[in-house]
Amino acid sequence: MTWLAIVVAGVGCWALKAAGLSVPPRVLERPLVERVADLIPVALLSALIAVQVFTTGHRLTVDARALGLGVAVVLLLLRAPFLVVVFGAALAAALVRLAVGG
Amino acid sequence: MSEARDDAAAHDRRAVVRDSLGVGIATGVYGASFGALGVTSGLTVLQTCAMSLLVFTGATQFAFIGVLASGGGPMSGALTGLLLGTRNTLYGLRLAPLLKLGRARRLASAQLVIDESTAMAVTRPATELVRTGFYWTGLSVFVLWNLFTFLGAVGGSTIGDPRDFGLDAAVGAAFLALLWPRLRDGRNVGVGLAAAAVALLLVPVTAAGVPVLAAGGVALLAGVLLRTRSEP
Numbered sequence: 001m002t003w004l005a006i007v008v009a010g011v012g013c014w015a016l017k018a019a020g021l022s023v024p025p026r027v028l029e030r031p032l033v034e035r036v037a038d039l040i041p042v043a044l045l046s047a048l049i050a051v052q053v054f055t056t057g058h059r060l061t062v063d064a065r066a067l068g069l070g071v072a073v074v075l076l077l078l079r080a081p082f083l084v085v086v087f088g089a090a091l092a093a094a095l096v097r098l099a100v101g102g
Numbered sequence: 103m104s105e106a107r108d109d110a111a112a113h114d115r116r117a118v119v120r121d122s123l124g125v126g127i128a129t130g131v132y133g134a135s136f137g138a139l140g141v142t143s144g145l146t147v148l149q150t151c152a153m154s155l156l157v158f159t160g161a162t163q164f165a166f167i168g169v170l171a172s173g174g175g176p177m178s179g180a181l182t183g184l185l186l187g188t189r190n191t192l193y194g195l196r197l198a199p200l201l202k203l204g205r206a207r208r209l210a211s212a213q214l215v216i217d218e219s220t221a222m223a224v225t226r227p228a229t230e231l232v233r234t235g236f237y238w239t240g241l242s243v244f245v246l247w248n249l250f251t252f253l254g255a256v257g258g259s260t261i262g263d264p265r266d267f268g269l270d271a272a273v274g275a276a277f278l279a280l281l282w283p284r285l286r287d288g289r290n291v292g293v294g295l296a297a298a299a300v301a302l303l304l305v306p307v308t309a310a311g312v313p314v315l316a317a318g319g320v321a322l323l324a325g326v327l328l329r330t331r332s333e334p
Contacts, residue, residue, distance in 0.1 A: 004176070006180070008184075009166060009180040012187065013184065017193075020193060036322055036326075041186055051301050051313055052171065052274040093268030095268075
């Protein structure tokens with residue numbers, strides 16, 4: 001099932017890219033389509049952050065991951081590069097777990 | 103006269119190649135974080151590497167493993183990833199008239215249509231430089247992204263419990279870093295907060311994977327409702 005999903009995502013993503021290079025621009029160049037396409041990454045990434053950081057199974061939780069996200073915000077405000085943001089958040093969460101034994 | 107022009111053209115081309123390789127290195131290296139997070143979300147090293155090879159678009163790959171890590175099924179991961187992949191279609195639309203490729207080369211080059219290759223191509227003044235930026239950026243990201251995915255996946259699978267290293271917190275940070283440049287727009291902040299709220303409200307009452315897909319509906323709704331306000 002996982003392999004099938006990977007192949008579906010792979011073929012699907014290639015098709016989405018190829019479609020953009022191949023279809024006449026007018027088909028997709030409509031204000032509504034462009035606006036929705038622009039908003040989809042914003043909505044999905046925001047939802048992924050919320051689910052990834054503030055839930056455990058079907059419960060809403062606040063734990064070391066929230067602190068990691070806070071550190072990520074600070075690092076982004078300081079214009080840190082991607083890798084520093086990602087591993088800075090991981091380090092913060094790991095340290096707070098080490099400190100409180102959770 | 104024409105020799106001077108050739109010199110200038112070669113100089114421009116070298117500058118584009120240099121910039122493209124810089125972007126390729128910077129982007130490719132963070133394939134390591136995808137590799138490490140891929141194996142900690144339950145994929146094997148081989149599956150993680152296959153995803154970088156076949157899917158090859160960062161936000162989609164992170165979304166896929168994000169859904170897996172929060173307990174969702176692989177197919178809802180793939181679906182969420184595909185929704186995020188739709189922006190590459192718009193990149194393709196912008197690139198097509200600039201790259202001026204024949205049908206066979208279009209299909210062969212499609213895999214390289216990503217954020218970075220588009221950004222390094224569309225600002226160039228001539229077809230030759232558009233192609234230089236597109237292929238040098240796309241290919242250097244492709245090679246390094248896959249190499250570092252492998253290194254990250256091998257590293258991530260040898261460290262024991264990923265929570266001890268805070269890697270579960272790193273996924274949220276990676277998403278935030280991808281989202282960050284778009285948050286300068288107040289409308290995007292509103293849509294993002296609404297989507298996050300919808301997802302969190304749905305978590306206790308729906309199957310894993312559904313909350314994030316439902317957030318895609320927020321984008322659709324916002325796109326329709328914001329029509330009158332955002333028209334320039």
